[in-house]
Amino acid sequence: MTINITKTRFAPSPSGFLHLGNARTALFSTLLARKERGVFLLRIEDTDQERSQTQYIQGIEDDMNWLGLTWQEGPGVGGAHAPYLQSQRGAVYRNYFDSLEQQGLAYLCFCSERELDLTRKTQIAAGQPPRYAGTCARLNGEEVAARLQNGGQPTLRFRVPAHRTVEFDDAVRGPQKFNSDDIGDFVIRRGDGTPAFFFSNAIDDALMGVTHVLRGEDHLTNTPRQIMLLDALRLQVPRYGHISMIVGADGAPLSKRHGSRSIRELRQTGYLPGAITNYMARLGHYYPNNAFMDLDALASEFEISNLGRAPAHYDTTHLLHWQREALMRADADTLWQWMGTDVHALVPDAQQATFVAAVRTNVIFPEHALLWARTLYIYPVALSPDACKAVEEAGGAFFEHALAALDQHGADYKALVNHIKQETGAKGKALFHPLRAALTGELDGPEMAQLVTLLTVERMRTRLQACVAMTTSP
Numbered sequence: 423m424t425i426n427i428t429k430t431r432f433a434p435s436p437s438g439f440l441h442l443g444n445a446r447t448a449l450f451s452t453l454l455a456r457k458e459r460g461v462f463l464l465r466i467e468d469t470d471q472e473r474s475q476t477q478y479i480q481g482i483e484d485d486m487n488w489l490g491l492t493w494q495e496g497p498g499v500g501g502a503h504a505p506y507l508q509s510q511r512g513a514v515y516r517n518y519f520d521s522l523e524q525q526g527l528a529y530l531c532f533c534s535e536r537e538l539d540l541t542r543k544t545q546i547a548a549g550q551p552p553r554y555a556g557t558c559a560r561l562n563g564e565e566v567a568a569r570l571q572n573g574g575q576p577t578l579r580f581r582v583p584a585h586r587t588v589e590f591d592d593a594v595r596g597p598q599k600f601n602s603d604d605i606g607d608f609v610i611r612r613g614d615g616t617p618a619f620f621f622s623n624a625i626d627d628a629l630m631g632v633t634h635v636l637r638g639e640d641h642l643t644n645t646p647r648q649i650m651l652l653d654a655l656r657l658q659v660p661r662y663g664h665i666s667m668i669v670g671a672d673g674a675p676l677s678k679r680h681g682s683r684s685i686r687e688l689r690q691t692g693y694l695p696g697a698i699t700n701y702m703a704r705l706g707h708y709y710p711n712n713a714f715m716d717l718d719a720l721a722s723e724f725e726i727s728n729l730g731r732a733p734a735h736y737d738t739t740h741l742l743h744w745q746r747e748a749l750m751r752a753d754a755d756t757l758w759q760w761m762g763t764d765v766h767a768l769v770p771d772a773q774q775a776t777f778v779a780a781v782r783t784n785v786i787f788p789e790h791a792l793l794w795a796r797t798l799y800i801y802p803v804a805l806s807p808d809a810c811k812a813v814e815e816a817g818g819a820f821f822e823h824a825l826a827a828l829d830q831h832g833a834d835y836k837a838l839v840n841h842i843k844q845e846t847g848a849k850g851k852a853l854f855h856p857l858r859a860a861l862t863g864e865l866d867g868p869e870m871a872q873l874v875t876l877l878t879v880e881r882m883r884t885r886l887q888a889c890v891a892m893t894t895s896p
């Protein structure tokens with residue numbers, strides 16, 4: 423009995439950093455492999471020398487690791503099908519090119535870009551679908567030799583079989599049917615000898631034993647070509663599933679214009695990895711469970727049948743929701759690191775734990791933690807207009823009593839409040855607002871009981887005195 427282990431893969435082209443769209447593809451592939459206790463493979467599709475950059479390979483790997491999307495086979499970890507960078511697999515591809523050529527299943531094409539462009543335009547003008555006209559399909563050996571002698575740099579084209587129906591059952595979109603006569607012979611090796619996407623992508627999936635290919639819907643029409651190629655080479659065809667695109671509120675493909683940013687930028691803003699994975703997992707995939715989940719839980723409840731066919735709508739408010747959920751669950755150490763070096767420089771070592779505990783429910787990004795650190799440790803405090811109003815309404819006597827209370831009780835919030843209440847008769851908002859306003863410059867924020875221990879008596883005194891001055895000066 424052969425046990426077919428589920429193997430999924432992510433196959434990015436390193437022409438940019440990871441963005442939500444391709445990170446989500448990587449996530450779904452990870453989740454499927456984890457759910458089935460299979461293998462998740464990473465392959466770098468860097469055959470396009472002009473567009474691929476080494477910094478992006480490193481960047482993609484870093485971002486995947488940061489998101490927790492670790493691969494069991496691929497760059498860095500190795501595996502039975504190495505190398506995992508397509509730029510290093512030239513010898514593998516050469517064998518298959520030769521085999522296709524020898525069987526007459528592929529042929530050299532000498533058409534120039536200009537000629538191809540002209541044909542395309544003529545076809546479109548005549549209302550025909552643009553496809554290769556087959557100009558070089560029937561060149562004989564002598565003609566080919568002559569052109570080669572003239573220094574031509576031919577491409578290699580796959581000879582698409584005529585009158586073939588290509589059918590497959592898409593794991594997301596259901597049964598698909600294509601007529602091979604609608605597909606022109608396509609390039610599988612570029613003029614510079616490098617393999618074209620259709621070819622290396624399909625061959626590698628088969629050679630690496632990939633069982634499930636989850637990828638963007640934009641690749642759907644590539645699939646019949648790749649199936650014909652694999653059939654011609656008698657290689658195993660994986661199960662393809664084409665995931666719906668992510669769109670902005672206006673229905674157009676997600677872009678910067680919709681506030682979409684690379685994973686790197688989201689990370690720099692301060693999004694936690696769990697926020698992004700929980701959000702992405704629900705972007706085009708339905709989870710009956712609305713709870714925040716780690717990758718294992720997301721995997722165990724992942725269902726291919728819950729992947730939607732309709733476009734998935736990007737919504738920053740949902741991402742922020744998951745950010746709050748992730749923050750709620752983060753431990754103090756993680757939060758402290760997350761707050762960053764500017765915060766670290768302001769908060770004394772001895773107050774780290776109290777600072778984190780005090781502000782954690784009032785921050786969404788590290789910049790908010792920095793604001794609180796500035797409010798607590800850098801004075802004089804700047805009063806917001808509402809805070810100013812509250813201070814003025816309370817009047818100078820209120821703060822005189824507050825100062826007396828401070829001298830008597832120190833940084834004990836409860837005692838301070840009781841003292842002021844007794845002396846001034848103020849209660850509710852009239853009691854709490856001016857005090858908070860004077861000490862923090864705002865009318866809301868973290869628990870005052872914790873803040874006063876961070877503020878220390880000295881700083882509180884300065885702030886209360888400033889309010890006395892403010893309310894008694896003409």
Ligand code: GLU
Binds near residue numbers: 467635636637638641
């Ligand atoms: N390198 C291709 C891309 O980034 C991979 C497509 C696929 O997943 O098959 O679009």
